[in-house]
């Protein structure tokens with residue numbers, strides 16, 4: 001039985017995990033850097049341990065500091081949240097070797113999905129549709145040429161150790177190919193210490209649609225619908241919604257079933273997200289994320305299921321508390337990521353929050369560690385709050401979102417609230433007519449005007 005859980009993270013997600021622990025009667029241990037001594041997750045946790053200086057490398061990324069904190073406090077489980085050590089297979093393995101439950105998938109599954117070439121092959125072998133591309137690694141420029149001719153231009157070269165948009169190069173034609181291949185390999189070697197690259201057909205204007213799954217260690221797997229995360233800037237998601245405005249019910253059921261069956265074949269455990277590009281009615285697998293994601297609350301809003309609670313249950317060897325037929329997708333949810341940044345230049349804006357007031361009311365959820373007087377440190381990611389709004393229809397959700405964004409007060413620093421206020425009034429957004437390039441084009445047009 002998990003009795004005490006250490007939260008190896010900070011900010012809103014540390015609070016999110018802490019809340020699940022409290023509801024489950026599990027004692028919580030917060031860890032924090034010296035920069036986060038006054039953070040809300042530290043204040044609310046049952047115990048806290050300072051694990052090092054502000055730099056994440058020496059605190060939230062320090063496996064030894066975190067394992068020491070777990071051992072000192074007698075924690076019997078660790079939840080890594082997202083980012084930091086959440087997809088570090090060696091960390092998950094060390095946690096297990098210390099006899100501590102890792103609240104996530106097995107180290108082997110994290111390792112598999114971290115190798116994007118192996119992940120794509122595993123997805124394909126399990127029945128998931130993938131982007132047409134090279135059969136594994138591209139070994140040299142001749143190999144690249146042969147595959148590009150077979151696939152057809154434009155093509156994209158991706159780093160096997162990359163993911164999330166890091167280490168990609170597009171080649172529109174044969175003359176761009178060799179340099180794209182060489183640059184991708186060099187950049188991958190420099191960034192990840194692994195120069196392996198692969199090739200795919202480049203999809204021009206897809207949407208980013210991801211399927212949430214949840215699995216226990218007895219082989220029960222369910223899918224929990226999808227999230228449309230196409231609104232991104234420089235591979236940072238800005239707003240996510242569920243269901244996707246692009247899918248109909250039968251497309252949703254079909255991809256969900258395919259994904260759940262594949263995840264079952266893989267013997268996967270815990271929460272996971274299978275990412276697709278969606279274009280002209282077709283799904284193409286790109287990656288699988290083996291962590292709890294930032295945008296998980298939109299799925300919680302439309303399913304009514306507490307994903308963190310289920311993750312903890314499953315890590316404790318218990319079965320999922322629901323079956324596929326129990327899951328009813330209800331209404332529509334949208335999450336706005338609120339960052340401490342200039343809303344249009346995206347320059348970070350850390351500092352003191354003089355006054356804080358979060359919106360509330362029916363269908364409104366705010367996940368944030370902010371409070372009046374809190375000082376947003378400059379050392380970490382700039383996301384400071386998530387506003388998640390649910391409605392019976394997308395129109396009702398948008399109406400509620402407009403109202404909620406008007407209520408939000410975060411005084412003293414710049415935030416992306418004004419960007420969201422503007423976005424949700426845009427005709428294309430209201431019509432759900434956007435793809436992965438829409439937001440960057442929208443912002444570019446604005447700066448030209």
Ligand code: MV4
Pocket residue numbers: 131156163164165166200201202203204208229230232235277286287436437
């Ligand atoms: C692609 C693509 C087009 N074609 N793959 C970027 C993040 C990484 N997870 C995969 N990415 C892409 N892969 C093929 N074959 C375009 C992107 C891409 C993208 C994907 C999702 C959301 C935003 C994006 C922005 C630029 C490029």
